[in-house]
Amino acid sequence: MKNQTPETAMNGNKAWFEQKGIKSTTFTYPKSAKGFEEGKTYAWMVKSGNTESEVWEISMMKKVSQIGLNKITLHI
Numbered sequence: 001m002k003n004q005t006p007e008t009a010m011n012g013n014k015a016w017f018e019q020k021g022i023k024s025t026t027f028t029y030p031k032s033a034k035g036f037e038e039g040k041t042y043a044w045m046v047k048s049g050n051t052e053s054e055v056w057e058i059s060m061m062k063k064v065s066q067i068g069l070n071k072i073t074l075h076i
Contacts, residue, residue: 002040006056006057009055016042038062039060040060041059042060043056044057044058
């Protein structure tokens with residue numbers, strides 16, 4: 001996403017991860033999926049039928065310390 005707006009990145013780049021058929025209001029990123037890279041920023045959005053969310057971005061920061069978390073869940 002370097003030097004791109006989140007919207008430009010969503011429209012012009014290959015999807016990093018896509019999951020269809022989610023039936024719940026929560027989703028946990030699978031451990032088996034491609035990992036995020038430290039120092040990079042990613043754009044993301046949610047689609048349901050013909051409805052799309054805003055495009056958001058998330059940056060992966062350098063891990064400073066382990067605080068005992070083993071799961072992060074995005075609530076949509």
